[in-house]
Amino acid sequence: MTLLRFVAILIVWFVTPIGAVNAAELRGTGDLGVIIERADGSVCIIATTRHEKLSCVGGFGDLSHASAVFSRDERYAYIFGRDGGLTKLDLLERKIAKRILQAGNSIGGAISDDGTLVAVSNYKPGGIKVFDSESLDLVADIPAIYGSDGARSKTVGLVDAPGRRFVFTLYDAGEIWMADFSKSGNPVISKLGKTGSQPYDALITGDGRHYIAGLFGEDGLAHVDLWNAKPHTERILENYGKGEQKLPVYKMPHLEGWALAGGQFILPGVGHHELLAVDAKTFKQTGSVKVHGQPVFAVSRPDGRQVWVNFAHPLNDTIQVVDIPTLKIIHEFKPGPAALHMEFAPRGHEVWLSVRDSNEVQIYDTRTFEKRATISIRKPSGIFFSARAHRLGL
């Protein structure tokens, strides 16, 4: 054996095992996320630790107001489009695994606590549809029929609740319904009562206990305690906003992400330049914070110490950060026009921010407020990290 051959064998012997493992393809999905490219109907897959854009995948249809939930194994994202599209995206293969058009016009969805059911909220035809998360085969069609003439209501604020249940709100009917899939066979649908006029969105707290719907048509909020033996709708904060002149609302606030921060709910004042702090036990208002404009999203950092707020048109170039213990604004900056969405890293050390009109996503340190990185994304809107797979109501 020549020396050369010996060296060659040595090289093969060393290299082969490494090659067989195929290190380049091995990747955990817990670090991944998706960003909606609203205008192109595409979705970009990102690696969050390294601030890296991995790949953008097209073919998702109309993604205005799109949102996403994740499979329990964090391999798949389910993307809910405006056009009724429900698309299952494979984050590892970076391609669409399955896509269906399940309605004419939809608004978000949810995945059941056991990860087996994906539900979609539809404006047209109004109601929710529930699919098998693996095959996307239809499991249940729940039309939101109300009144005596068989009219169908748009549904909003669809969330998952513990025990294979979904809770949602009928915008036109002003009612909250629950669909319970805990037993085999048909789901049990129960009506949890009247909300008041024009409930436009809702949230569920991270413990799965409180479901709260915001009202557009009148003052107050609608609340259901899901820990109650007979969950039912009650009005809270009845007096909020009474007697004050409301400002026009150019963008409906979103309630998801408002949730609990330090024992209080931080809620939007609809038509006000204000956030309200509400005691999470008594539902009495404990304070308020004057802010820059009408809040659209106010998302609490996962530890609940800060809430980051963005605003409706035409003040949507600004972000404010509220310190929860003192209810003071501790930071304000202008990332650029149309700063639309925020997503925190799972433990809150960073926040990712879509700045639509400058075609970029900016990443900030939440302690120093320094900008850490910028990623170019075309007309970015929603940002969703796979860690949502393990959180209730997201």
Place this chain on the structure above:
Amino acid sequence: MKLHLPFWLSCALALAVSCAALAARAEGVADARQNELNYLVRQDCGSCHGMTLKGGLGKPLIPATFDGVEPEAIAEVILDGISGTPMPPWRGLLSEADALWIAENLKAGTIK
């Protein structure tokens, strides 16, 4: 130029006098402003009416919705909103000429 044809078609049904007045006002919208308005309709009206304008919480803003409705009446809704619903008044953010330009182009289906 594109917006003039459907506009004049609709005008044929209305009083010549008011049409001339409308035309004068809609013509006052410069090209750069037209781009801004196209963008605003898709992005900001789109947040309630859908980016493709096929409807969301608000009705579809497509020609069929405005069958037999004068652009002036549509412009009025845009400027004053519909009280008791989430449709906000845009007066203050949009001029009358802006609103009319949007109204004509919604009706004609020519929002870019």
